[in-house]
Amino acid sequence: MATRNDTCFHPSSFILLGIPGLEYLHFWISMPFCSIFLIAVFGNYIVVLIIIMDLSLHQPMYIYFIVLGFVDIILANSAMPKLLAIFWFQQNEIDFHTCLLQMFFIHAFSTIESGIFLAMAFDRYAAICNPLRYSATVTSSFIIKSTVLATLRGVIYILPLPLLLNKFHQYSSNVIVHSYCEHMAVVRLACADISFNDHLGMAIGFLVLVMDTVFITFSYVMILRALIRLTKKARMKSFGTCISHICGILSFYTPILCSSLVHRFGTNVAHHTHILLADFYLLMPPMLNPLVYGIRTKQIREQVLEVICDGPTSSLELHTILDMC
Structure with missing residues (x-):
């Protein structure tokens, strides 16, 4: 569809430019993007499948891993297939309503993922700060309710x-x-007063990014206070259960923070840098989450190594490999 810039009109479709200014590198940029996408999809699928099949992992923390895995798979598939089609086949056109649907999935599932991280922070808070009431607090009902609420x-x-x-x-x-x-x-293209849309977007960003970060930070402040009272051995063991969650939080919120800061204050930053940061904000958490949880969770590592080794590995051999990791 031909583009028009002189008069206002209602488009039946939009044209996505990919990464403007780096069109000549689209094919080469697609290689790491495709690799990240495949790792994200298959990595999350493997983690989810292992947790579902292993009854010993049917615990609150691992159930949240399943939810997070499904969210990451949907989030990665919301943008990446179309982006690869732009890179490889120059299929830049996207239907008007399909564009709005993609917008909804990207922003909605990013918000849902933030809510899941918040629920996981409460799970770690309950487990470490009030362990005697943990099983009564973080129940199956609580997990369902927190997931539905998110x-x-x-x-x-x-x-x-x-x-x-x-x-x-x-x-x-x-x-x-x-x-x-x-x-x-998309909003900036509208021939109308967009101030309400702008303010609404900023309000949602504040409620999700700022408020969730504040509550997660508060949870970990309370966790650190509780850890100080423990012995060194108990402290390291308890904190070890939080490492995966902390890495997941950093992989999710750090790209968002960098993208927001560059967008607001980086007046001299090239436009393609803004877009690359926005792309990594969508792709890095889905890729890193299964790697982090897979490496940090012994049971998941053992299951993955058994598959790689094409069958059950002897206990001695398996623990030797795990020690090397």
């Missing part, structure tokens, strides 16, 4: 964004200077 919050927060955009009938252009249908990248 999902509902993601839907309720994000659903208004594409619905409001759907009410805009006139756009100055159908060219989105981005690699996926990011909310503000």
Whole structure:
């Protein structure tokens, strides 16, 4: 579809530019992006499958790993297939409503993932700060309710964004200077007052990014206070159960923070840098989460090594390999 910039019109589709300014490198950039995507999808699938099949892993912390795995798979598939189609086949066009749907999935499942990390932080807080009541606090009912609440919050927060955009009938252009249908990248094309959309997006970002980070930080402050009272051996053992969660939090929130800071204050930063940061913000957590949880969780490592070794490995051989890891 031909683009128009002189008058306002209602486009039937948008044109995604991928990473503008680096078009000549699209094919080479696609190689690490494709690798990250495959690791994210298959890594999360393996972790989820192992936890489901191993009855000894049917514990609250690992159930959250399953939920997080499904969220990461959906999040990676929301943007990456279209981005690879742009890189490899120059299929830059995306239907108007498909664009809004992609926007919803990307932002909604990012919000859901943040909610799951918050629930996991409470799980670690309950396990370390109040271990005697842990089994009575973090029950199957609590896990279901927290997961449903995180999902509902993601839907309720994000659903208004594409619905409001759907009410805009006139756009100055159908060219989105981005690699996926990011909310503000689309909003800026509308021939209308976008102040409400802008403020709504900032409010959602504050409620999700800032508030979740505050509550997670508070949980770990309380955890650290509890750990100080323990013996050194007990302290290291208890803190070891938090390492995977801390790594997951850092892999999720750090790219968001960097992208937000560069977007707000990086006036001299090249535009393709903004877009690359936004892409990594979507791809890095789904890739790193299964690697972190797989490496840090002994039972998952053992299951993966048995598959790699094509059959059950002897206990001595298995522990030798684990020690090397």
